[in-house]
Structure formats: C-alpha cells, structure tokens
Amino acid sequence: MRGEGVGVGVSTPIKVDIWSDVQCPWCYIGKRKFEAGAAQFGGEIEVEYHSFELAPDTPVDFDGTPADFLSTRKGISLDQVAMMFERVTSIAASVGLDYDYDHVHQTNTIKAHELLHFAKSKGRQLEMKERLLEAYFIKGEHVGRIDDLADIAASIGFDRAEVVAVLEAGTHLQDVKADVAKAGEYGIQGVPFFVFDGKYGVSGAQEADAFANVLTQVQTERDAN
C-alpha cells in the first residue's frame, strides 16, 4: 500500500479515498481492518485521507470527559456511556488497539485536519493519520490545540515551528472545507467512509474480508476493460 504520491510500475494503483475523523473510534478500528483487507488483496493501492468533522461545534478546550460529552449529546446516563466505551474498547482490542478512554481529551478536530493536509503536502499523510489516532485514543494527547499538535508532529520529525506557523495561519483550512464539501456531494453522513476508484462507496468499519473483496472486484473490472 502506498500513500499519496505518484504511481510507479506497470499498472495504476487502485485509488482509495477515505473520509475519517480523528476522534472517531470506528475510523481507527476501520483503518486496521482496511489495512488487513489490503494486505489480503495484495495489489497496488493508493490511499488518501479526507477530512470529516463529526462534531464541529465542540470547543477546543471542552470542559469535560468524552463520557460527559456523549451523555449530554445523547441524553443517556454516564453508566450507559461507560458500557458503550467498554464495548468499543473491547472491539478495538480485537484489532490490536489499546483504547484508553480514561485519558481521552474531547476536543475540536479542525486543526488536526489542517495538520493532516499539511502532512499530505509533505507526502506523509498516512504517517500523520496514524500518529493522530494513536495520540487521541491510546496516548491521551490533546489533538485540538496548536501547541500540542505541533509537539505530536515534531515527535515524528516535522519542523515544529513550521507546523505552528501553518496551523496559526489556517493555511489548509480551505482544504479541510473542500473535503467536507466533497463528502456532502457524495452523500456521506457517517465515517469511516471508503471510496474505491471514485465508483464504489463502502461505509463503516467493515471486516477485512469485505475490503479485500471490494479491492478484488475493482481490480477484476479493470482487468476486464
């Protein structure tokens, strides 16, 4: 699998566009399942992540826990939220992800999405996507504040000062908005959402076999044409 970049070799890689949010538990689980499906498929694919904000009205410094947030938004008890988190944590563990909801910082993800676009401009979007999901769900890092995002970026070798400057200037804000608008054109309402070669849409954290089957189907159609 390759990220953004120019295809090499005889055939053109299958393009997979993925709409996702940094604080979407199914997006991280779906990422692992997609990666497993892509490995099963074995062919060349090119992945590009796109921005989707699940809760754009969330303040950067949300005063409360994810449990408080969900309880208030859904109007359910904290006990019910705890059960939901327990179940999703269990499913995450089944794909090797150690979610730590006790230390998650609920926040606004617009700047994280801008950072993903900045990373894409450097040819390192996939690396940044993985690092941000890990930061939010596993390491308890804040993915809403510019300073924290700059630290996260620096931890994988980005120039911290450059990241701060780009995020403070909102250099990639329009790129985020363009992704959200494109999602609207496709009718995407939930994430993760996968688009294969601009033709097939797959919603949710499907099983690895399902992703492998879709990739095989796309490749078969290509070979027949």
Added chain:
Amino acid sequence: MDAATTPLLIIGSPDAASCDGDVCEIPERHTQAVVNRALDSDLV
C-alpha cells in the same frame, strides 16, 4: 452535486459500525459477533 462527482455504488455490509454526527453506534449484531468470537476463543 458537483458535476465532476459521480454517484457512488454503495456496497459492503450495511451493518458495519460507523460514527454518524457525534454519535458512534455499535450495531447489536457487531457486538454479538465479538462476543461469539470471544466464546469461540474460550476467553469468556
């Protein structure tokens, strides 16, 4: 819809878990599948 945006053919299981708005639902069938796998693996 943008003139350049081709309508997608939606495929895959409709029961796959996703986040819609700020709510991330866990389909009951998915939860049961995880429980079943745990039972199969003698983890429960």
